[in-house]
Amino acid sequence: MNLSIIIPLLNEEESLEELFSRIDTVCRGANLTYEVWFVDDGSTDLSWSIIENLKVQHPQINAIRFSRNYGKSQALHAAFERAHGDVIITMDADLQDFPEEIPELYQMVKEEDYDIVSGWKKKRFDNVMTKNLPSKLFNSAARKVSGVELHDFNCGLKAYKKQVVKSIDVYGDMHRYIPVLAANAGFRRITEKEVQHQARPYGTSKFGTERFVRGFLDLITLWFVSRFGGRPMHFFGAVGTVMFIIGFLSALWLGVSKLIDVSRGIYGHLLTDNAWFFIALTMMIMGSLLFIAGFLGEMIIRTTRDNKHYHIDEVL
Numbered sequence: 001m002n003l004s005i006i007i008p009l010l011n012e013e014e015s016l017e018e019l020f021s022r023i024d025t026v027c028r029g030a031n032l033t034y035e036v037w038f039v040d041d042g043s044t045d046l047s048w049s050i051i052e053n054l055k056v057q058h059p060q061i062n063a064i065r066f067s068r069n070y071g072k073s074q075a076l077h078a079a080f081e082r083a084h085g086d087v088i089i090t091m092d093a094d095l096q097d098f099p100e101e102i103p104e105l106y107q108m109v110k111e112e113d114y115d116i117v118s119g120w121k122k123k124r125f126d127n128v129m130t131k132n133l134p135s136k137l138f139n140s141a142a143r144k145v146s147g148v149e150l151h152d153f154n155c156g157l158k159a160y161k162k163q164v165v166k167s168i169d170v171y172g173d174m175h176r177y178i179p180v181l182a183a184n185a186g187f188r189r190i191t192e193k194e195v196q197h198q199a200r201p202y203g204t205s206k207f208g209t210e211r212f213v214r215g216f217l218d219l220i221t222l223w224f225v226s227r228f229g230g231r232p233m234h235f236f237g238a239v240g241t242v243m244f245i246i247g248f249l250s251a252l253w254l255g256v257s258k259l260i261d262v263s264r265g266i267y268g269h270l271l272t273d274n275a276w277f278f279i280a281l282t283m284m285i286m287g288s289l290l291f292i293a294g295f296l297g298e299m300i301i302r303t304t305r306d307n308k309h310y311h312i313d314e315v316l
Contacts, residue, residue, distance in 0.1 A: 003027065003034035003106060004085030004162075008075035009093035013046045014202035020054055020061070022099040030103040037062045037079040038093075042069030055316050063316040073175040078312065080165040086110065088165050092156040098196045105159035108193060115164050115187035116179050118150050119157035119195040138215055145223050146180040150192050153177065154215075157195055161187075173218050180222055232297030236290045244287030250280035 005023060009016070020036065027034045038051050040063065048065055055061045064078050076090060087109045091097040101119070108117045135154060142153045153176045160182075168181045179190050228235040254271055261269065271277050 001035060001085045002032045002087065002110075003102070004037060004079075004083035004088045005034060005102070006037045006039065006076060006079040006083060006088060006090045007093050008039045008041055008072050008079075008090075009043065009047060010041045010069060011043045011045045011047060012093040012202070013043075013050055015093055015095045016047060016050045017054065019093060019095055019099065020058070023102070024058070026099050026102050030106075032103070032106065035060050035062055035083075035085060037064065037083060039063070039075035039079050040065045041071065041075045042066050052316065061316070063314075064312055065314040067313045071173060071175075073170045073173055076175050076178075077170045080170065082315075083162070083165065086162055088160045088162060090156060090158050090160075094200050095202070096198055096200055097155075097157040098198075101157060101193070101195050105157075105193065108191070109159045109161055113189065114159075114191050115161050115189040116182055116191070117159040118152065118179055118190070118192045119155040120150070120152045120192045121155050121197040122151070122194050123197060141216065142177075142180075142219055145219050146177070146183075148180050148183050148190060150179060150190070152192070153179070155195070163187075172221075173214050174222065176215060177218065177222050233294035236294030236297060240287045240290030240292075240294060242287070243283045243290065247280045247283030247285075247287060250276055251284065254280065 007019070016038070023034075023036060038061065040048050040051065048063075051061070051063045055063060062082070064075075064082075066075070066078075080088070087106050089102060089105055091099070097119070105117050105119075108114050135152075139151060139153055143149055158178070160178075164182050164185075164187050167185050167187070168178065170178060170181070174181060183190060224235075254274060254277055258269075258271055261267075
């Protein structure tokens with residue numbers, strides 16, 4: 001099978017039929033064999049009923065229904081596990097992404113041998129203050145921190161080699177950083193393609209401005225995990241050891257100073273009268289705790305964790 005097209009959705013009943021019709025027309029025109037995975041992330045409208053009706057007429061449709069809203073990352077994770085295509089394409093269900101981009105994305109992965117081709121909405125039709133400007137700032141920070149040179153990390157339209165999506169773990173809100181996760185896993189042939197964008201024709205956006213705050217926090221998490229996730233002792237242990245040594249040397253200096261004063265007959269000053277006593281004590285305690293945190297981290301990463309953070313109600 002050439003293609004698996006994955007579409008996470010939440011309350012997109014107005015756009016689903018048109019979206020699939022355009023996907024079907026484009027893939028048939030390009031002679032591509034394909035499957036579509038709709039992932040209903042807890043919709044409360046008629047989205048699931050529409051998908052069921054489409055499934056009856058089109059066997060290439062598959063669908064996953066979550067018991068509640070878990071988020072886009074969990075939706076992608078569920079579909080990535082089940083996708084069979086040589087090339088995996090993700091796109092949003094709101095018709096802001098153009099299905100007509102699919103053949104060229106497929107060719108760039110299949111023929112030009114890219115691991116990932118990320119869409120770049122160079123010309124956007126969103127609100128400048130609430131989406132465009134924050135998005136530019138976010139993408140600039142993401143490029144500098146991650147080292148992955150993409151202009152639009154948030155674009156949902158992306159194409160992947162099958163090996164990429166089978167090799168990474170998408171969790172939390174990390175869906176925007178799949179190229180970074182892939183690069184950390186060794187998939188370095190990453191490029192971008194300028195894609196068309198249009199204003200949402202139906203419904204309202206499911207993402208608020210708070211997604212940028214979460215995005216920056218996730219970026220910091222990703223940077224830390226990519227550098228120290230497999231060796232937490234290298235960070236916590238090193239910092240903890242340095243803090244403990246500084247605290248210990250400070251306490252030793254205070255003790256020696258007190259002994260020297262006593263030998264000279266100088267009395268009346270307690271160690272606790274010196275602020276450095278409390279600084280030294282605090283640093284030794286914090287250093288010990290950080291060292292223990294690093295040790296526990298090393299133990300935790302050696303355990304097998306369950307990657308599934310969602311409950312599926314139904315699979316078609």
